[in-house]
Amino acid sequence: MSDARTPAQIEADIISRREQLAVVLDEIGVRVHPKTIIGDAKAKAAQTVDRTAGRAFVTVNRSVSQVKAQFVAVDGSPRLERVIPAALLVVGVVGLITLSKRRG
Numbered sequence: 469m470s471d472a473r474t475p476a477q478i479e480a481d482i483i484s485r486r487e488q489l490a491v492v493l494d495e496i497g498v499r500v501h502p503k504t505i506i507g508d509a510k511a512k513a514a515q516t517v518d519r520t521a522g523r524a525f526v527t528v529n530r531s532v533s534q535v536k537a538q539f540v541a542v543d544g545s546p547r548l549e550r551v552i553p554a555a556l557l558v559v560g561v562v563g564l565i566t567l568s569k570r571r572g
Contacts, residue, residue, distance in 0.1 A: 498504055539550050
């Protein structure tokens with residue numbers, strides 16, 4: 469049994485491979501097109517910003533929750549033993565700033 473191909477089969481293979489090559493070249497052309505490269509870069513930048521913003525939100529949210537836990541009990545009532553000294557401190561600092569601005 470021989471593997472001899474007819475000229476028609478060879479021609480059909482050539483046409484098939486030419487079509488495959490054309491598809492590959494089109495894909496390469498799209499990938500290296502400046503608009504595609506810019507679009508990919510923009511998408512990556514947006515993804516990085518979204519990821520960074522998400523991490524920042526989680527970090528801030530965690531910090532706020534931790535501070536809130538210092539001043540609010542689990543049942544939602546204020547922890548007066550911590551709220552009153554903090555409020556007095558804030559009033560004192562604001563008073564000092566106000567006095568220093570009036571004298572200056």
